[in-house]
Amino acid sequence: MAETRGTSGPDSARRSERSRRAIYDAALTLVGEVGYGRTTIEGIAARAGVGKQTIYRWWPSKGAVLLEAFLDLGDRAARAAGGGEAAYEIPDTGDLEADLKTVLRATVDEMNDPVYEAPSRALAAEGIADAELGAEFTRKLLEPSLRLYARRLGAAREAGAVRREIDLDVALELLVGPLAHRWLLRTLPLTHEYADAVVEYALYGLAPRP
Structure with missing residues (x-):
């Protein structure tokens, strides 16, 4: 009996992890293929090769599945880039303008990447309709990202x-707000040149330079 228990536990854990990974991949793929509105728990389950009761045992809604899958996607990308918390930090080379342009250009690339764009838009929209999901989206995804900017601006201060008297919250909104606005409206292209201009306007303002 002891030998049987010793093997069934790890096997069960591995099966659960495989199922969870298949569900993540299925949710992200379906949202990209058919859109969030046409993605269903049943569709995710069928694509992942699991029963829908398995999904409901772990998540209360398709929005919750997608949020966790999207967070996992970011974690995997960070590990592939070198891993550790340092992968999430904004670089500090001593040149604030260059560092901010580097990170905003990378943000533009991610916003334009279909792998990230479809689930990002779905979560942003669903977060408005579902207050609980919206709060979790903000807490787990947006706030950690904003803290990175706050730390880098704090170091620059x-x-x-x-200037020492700047409000860090207002300062970081000047950087990330314009990108989010243009991305949401889709009225103008989101480019590296635009990211550079946002950094320059935020750092130096609109008045003529001496």
Whole structure:
């Protein structure tokens, strides 16, 4: 009996992990293929090769599945890029303008990547209709990203690269807000040149330079 228990536990854990990974992949793929509105728990289950009761045992809704799958996608990308928390940090080379342009250009690339764009738009839209999902989306995805900017701007303030009296929350909104606005409206292209302009306007304002 002891030998049987010793093998069934790990096997069960591996099966659960395989199922969870298949569900993540199915949710992301379906949202990209047919859109969030036409994605269903039944469709995710069929694509993943699991019963829908398995999904409902772990998540309360398709939005919750997609959020967790999207967070996992980001974690996998970070590990592939080198892993560890450092993969999430904004670089600090001592040149604030260059560092911000680097990270905003990378953000533009991610926003334009179909792998990220479809689930991002779905979660942003669903978060408005589902307050609980919206709060979780903000807490798990948006707030950690904003803290990275706050830390980098805080370091720049300590180094004298920006005024000491700036409000960090307002400053970071000047950087990330325009990209989110253009991405949501889709009225104009989201480019590296635009990201560079956002950084320059945020750092130096609109008044003529001396």
